Amino acid sequence: MSRRSAMVAASGIALTALVLSGCSTATEEPAAEGTLTVATDNIAPLEAAVAAFETEYPDIDVEIVDGGSDYPTFIRTALAAGTAADVIRTFPGAGNALGVVQLDEAGQLVDLSDATWAGELSQTQSNLFANDGKLVSVPIGALGLGPVYNDDTLAELGLSIPETYSEVLELCADAKAAGIAAYSLFLQGGSAVPTYAMVASLVYGPNPAFTSEQIAGNETFAGSGWERAFEIQQEMSEAGCFNEGPTGTDFNVAFEQLIGGSALATFAFSDTSYIESLAEEGASFSIAAFPTDDSGDNYMAVADSSGFGINAASENQDNARLFIDFLATAEAQNAYATAAKGAPSLPNDSFEADSPNQLVVLGFVSSGKTGPWPDQGWLGSKTQDALNEVSQSILLGSDTPGSAAEKLDAAFEADRQAQ
Secondary structure: OOOOOOOOOOOHHHHHHHHHOOOOOOOOOOOOOEEEEEEEOOHHHHHHHHHHHHHHOOOEEEEEEEOOOOHHHHHHHHHHHOOOOOEEEEEOOOOOOOEHHHHHHOOOEOOOOOOHHHHHOOHHHHHHOEEOOEEOOEEEEEEEEEEEEEHHHHHHHOOOOOOOHHHHHHHHHHHHHOOOEEEEOOOOOOOOHHHHHHHHHHHHOOOOOHHHHHHOOOOOOOOOHHHHHHHHHHHHHHOOOEOOOHHHOOHHHHHHHHHHOOEEEEEEEOOOHHHHHHOOOOOOEEEOOOOOOOHHHOOEEEEEEEEEEEEOOOOOHHHHHHHHHHHOOHHHHHHHHHHOOOEOOOOOOOOOOOOHHHHHHHHHHHOOOEEOOHHHHOOOOHHHHHHHHHHHHHHHOOOOHHHHHHHHHHHHHHHHHOO
16 A cells, blocks of 8 residues: 555546555545644654655644543534544544444544545454444554563573464463463453453454444354353463463563563563563563464454544545545555554555564554454443453353353443443
């Protein structure tokens, strides 16, 4: 996907080149001058994208509006008052007050379905950044999550990152023989991260429409790959894969165990800069997908951390559309991804990852082997609360995989009824 501007070239040859490289076009070129306001709660990566945009369009002055720590309330209030920015950061799906579904159903976003770059979205992205088939936001900034391994500890023990689930169990046995844990879990208060890593391959990678089917009443947690994820967690616990007392361990302790070599891995995000900041200089940590029984079926849990849409009430539609289309270009995608320590949401050949983990995430994104973070598509917070609960009870033995899945179904239905 090219990162060039979204302006239409005059000749048919140039137009064809733009289309083939994934650039967005318009039937008439708007005046590229004036001002533009863009609201977000994550300033640094947006600043990088804005700098690239202003280089391309020097006569457009972009003002970034900081929505603060309570961004959803900030934007909702501004939208109601008619004072919202021309372009606003949105959230995927319907699980957030600023989810694209809620905003679109309130008539607050512009339809972007005719954008040339729309065809570059994966099926997962098309589900999460659209409503009823109408695209209303451009995804930008992808982060992966999964098991993160201490490369030095693996090397010291002569071990390698497993590519199949049977190799995971072998790794657990090898780690146990060395007197350390294979995986340090931080489940104090509950955590969805290990399960998200597992259901990427077991549920959402193979079937990105799973949540939509749940909402329609045609799919459930019970009887799905979610039960298998819970079975795996119990199997790994019985095999001695985890640290002592994972349900009472917080992330700081888990990271210390990973860094100190008393655990081979923990479950975390692809941006390992915080972990690296705690470790000795030169230490390295590698993310991977949590594997299935067949390495060819491995998907990574990857989420687009941001999306941007046009405020339907904006009186600055032309410049807003230029900006949105520019966010789909390689320049903006790469600038945003580098600043956010992630990968472009829309893959392109010009992205140069500055860390091995960025390359890993990019590889899964480029090959279409990703599954979303499930909560992005959920209808409310009860489902997430239930998952936090069962992430503990499944290891404590007070829930079976079946009963844990049934609790999630009950919570999902409560969220759906609350709509």
